[in-house]
């Protein structure tokens with residue numbers, strides 16, 4: 001079995017375990033603030049995935065949101081970047097709309113991405129250079145869109161903050177409409193699927209975007225930070241993912257006019273995980 005096939009198989013197994021244990025009472029803790037939750041299921045799923053990878057590939061490196069590989073600073077060899085449950089708030093409040101996300105890099109180059117929408121049993125996956133799939137179905141390349149006919153995904157919290165309102169309100173005002181799904185991995189998957197045209201967010205960690213980056217680029221999406229710069233899978237960053245012409249329009253007409261402001265936001269602790 002290839003590493004890619006193996007990654008898909010452990011995402012499916014981990015998802016099955018989550019579905020089986022969904023009726024059990026969750027232990028919910030808070031992390032950085034009262035709305036930043038983590039559950040025993042997030043932690044157990046990360047341990048499950050890490051144990052499976054280590055059993056099969058003892059020399060691979062693994063970074064997980066819930067604690068694994070926090071000291072990893074090099075992308076040498078195979079590097080797995082895992083979010084055991086992306087969309088923990090949805091998981092806790094809705095028991096749906098969350099995903100398992102895995103991005104795999106080899107010597108810093110993209111190798112494969114897997115996003116498993118657990119409750120809908122939808123596996124988005126891609127091996128770099130070989131196209132992206134939803135379950136067994138190959139996804140078509142994205143069609144270009146203009147902002148006026150586009151649906152944008154953005155967390156409305158960004159519109160409540162002084163430092164971002166000025167940049168983002170004109171985007172939402174011009175777009176056909178906006179959505180917010182509460183799982184960055186699913187946002188990337190939905191761009192790849194073509195059911196939203198762009199996902200814009202000011203800060204994601206490597207585990208939020210590693211899988212999505214690889215899948216979205218396989219259907220021709222442009223993935224960068226909001227200054228148009230390439231993402232580094234080892235560092236947190238802002239995100240702009242969209243089909244090619246929409247990415248260009250958003251960058252040139254809406255984001256780069258705020259370049260100095262954005263550079264200020266990106267400096268300092270922002271880019272560290």
Ligand code: IPD
Pocket residue numbers: 065083085086087088089155181182183184185201203204208
């Ligand atoms: C979060 C989700 C959410 C995004 C946050 C992430 P988590 O991940 O992806 O959609 O807006 O920035 O932290 O904590 O649920 O894995």
Ligand code: CA
Pocket residue numbers: 037038065088
């Ligand atoms: Ca989290």
Ligand code: CA
Pocket residue numbers: 065083085086087184207208
């Ligand atoms: Ca996440």
Ligand code: CA
Pocket residue numbers: 042065083084085086087088
């Ligand atoms: Ca998570």
